Amino acid sequence: MSLSEIDRLLLERCLAGAPRAWQDFVDRFLGLVVHVAKHTASSRNLSIDESTRDDLVAEVFLTLVANDYAVLRRFRRNSSLATYLTVISRRVIARRLTSSLNGSTQAIAQPAAMADHRGPVTRLENREEVQSLLTRLDPDEADVVRMYHLEGKSYHEISLAVGMTENSIGPLLSRARAKMRDGQV
Known part of the structure; x- marks a missing residue:
């Protein structure tokens, strides 16, 4: 699936710093990122509580806005924005879950x-x-x-x-x- 016109405009508004663009972006993709957090933990046979899930979701969105939306600027637009965000979310969340189990951060999940x-x-x-x-x-x-x-x-x-x-x-x-x-x- 290619980039939809709605997502293309939303992305352009975010990158341009338009008013309410980021809030609209979060509203549109929050459910997706929450789902990816739950699924990524579950696929690793980990149990996460609501607070941990929210921390993981926040980390994904922080990654997206870091360095003036660098991750979003790298989006090549040859897939849907949801697909791209799913991949980014999974990587961020898997890295965080892995680091917590390997002892480099405070424990956030348990088998x-x-x-x-x-x-x-x-x-x-x-x-x-x-x-x-x-x-x-x-x-x-x-x-x-x-x-x-x-x-x-x-x-x-x-x-x-x-x-x-x-x-x-x-x-x-x-x-x-x-x-x-x-x-x-």
């Missing part, structure tokens, strides 16, 4: 399996739990799980790194998750 009645679990405990589960997997499975869930790599990046086809990554992740969940490792 969904650990989001239970025990209350907040510290990042160190999460990381130790994940590392323990990974050591019980076959080394190839552990590498793929680590790259996807902890490093935020895409199926394509993982396939290049481990020499598997892209279509094999999803099923391997599903089997590894089932093994870790069911204690079959």
